[in-house]
Amino acid sequence: MDVTVNEKPLNVPQELATWGEVLDWVETDHLKPGQCITRVFLGSEEAIHYRNQTVCATELKAVGEIHIESGDFDTVVCESLAELDTELRRAQGSVEEIIRLLENRHPEEAYTHLAQLLDGIRIFFSVFSEDLGWAEVEAGYQREAVSTSLENALTELIAAQENGFWVSICDVLAYEITPILEGWQKLVEKTRVRIN
Numbered sequence: 001m002d003v004t005v006n007e008k009p010l011n012v013p014q015e016l017a018t019w020g021e022v023l024d025w026v027e028t029d030h031l032k033p034g035q036c037i038t039r040v041f042l043g044s045e046e047a048i049h050y051r052n053q054t055v056c057a058t059e060l061k062a063v064g065e066i067h068i069e070s071g072d073f074d075t076v077v078c079e080s081l082a083e084l085d086t087e088l089r090r091a092q093g094s095v096e097e098i099i100r101l102l103e104n105r106h107p108e109e110a111y112t113h114l115a116q117l118l119d120g121i122r123i124f125f126s127v128f129s130e131d132l133g134w135a136e137v138e139a140g141y142q143r144e145a146v147s148t149s150l151e152n153a154l155t156e157l158i159a160a161q162e163n164g165f166w167v168s169i170c171d172v173l174a175y176e177i178t179p180i181l182e183g184w185q186k187l188v189e190k191t192r193v194r195i196n
Contacts, residue, residue, distance in 0.1 A: 091120050
């Protein structure tokens with residue numbers, strides 16, 4: 001069983017039988033205070049949900065090689081928030097591009113960008129739905145209200161797209177989706193200020 005943490009090989013005790021046991025052992029005995037796991041590769045695949053109960057129950061012999069990367073927790077959080085801020089800004093730019101494409105009668109290209117935007121919004125929604133210590137009060141963020149607004153906006157957007165009403169698509173993007181993206185960005189900014 002090959003296990004590495006930041007490319008340093010570790011000798012796994014024989015009594016550890018599952019990935020979850022190895023994970024606990026690494027976090028307890030091998031990470032320094034203030035460090036956290038940033039990436040996990042089980043076999044040749046990156047395991048995004050490596051803390052999932054089913055994944056943790058996987059027998060070591062079925063996992064294969066294990067490669068773990070770790071970093072300073074504060075640095076990881078700051079970098080993650082910076083990346084999230086960048087992606088939110090990119091999504092807002094995408095909204096403007098979709099509207100421009102629709103106004104210039106390029107619906108196929110606009111719908112391709114729209115599909116990518118909706119994938120991003122789905123990811124953003126899952127991130128902001130989690131209670132991760134967001135500075136909600138300072139940002140005036142109301143999770144339930146945003147969830148309802150987003151659900152309504154997406155319903156309108158899908159109906160407008162199905163009917164080919166590009167003006168309605170532009171309106172929903174400009175007046176309903178953009179404020180949600182801006183609210184999320186404000187939430188990230190306030191959270192970054194609070195933790196620095």
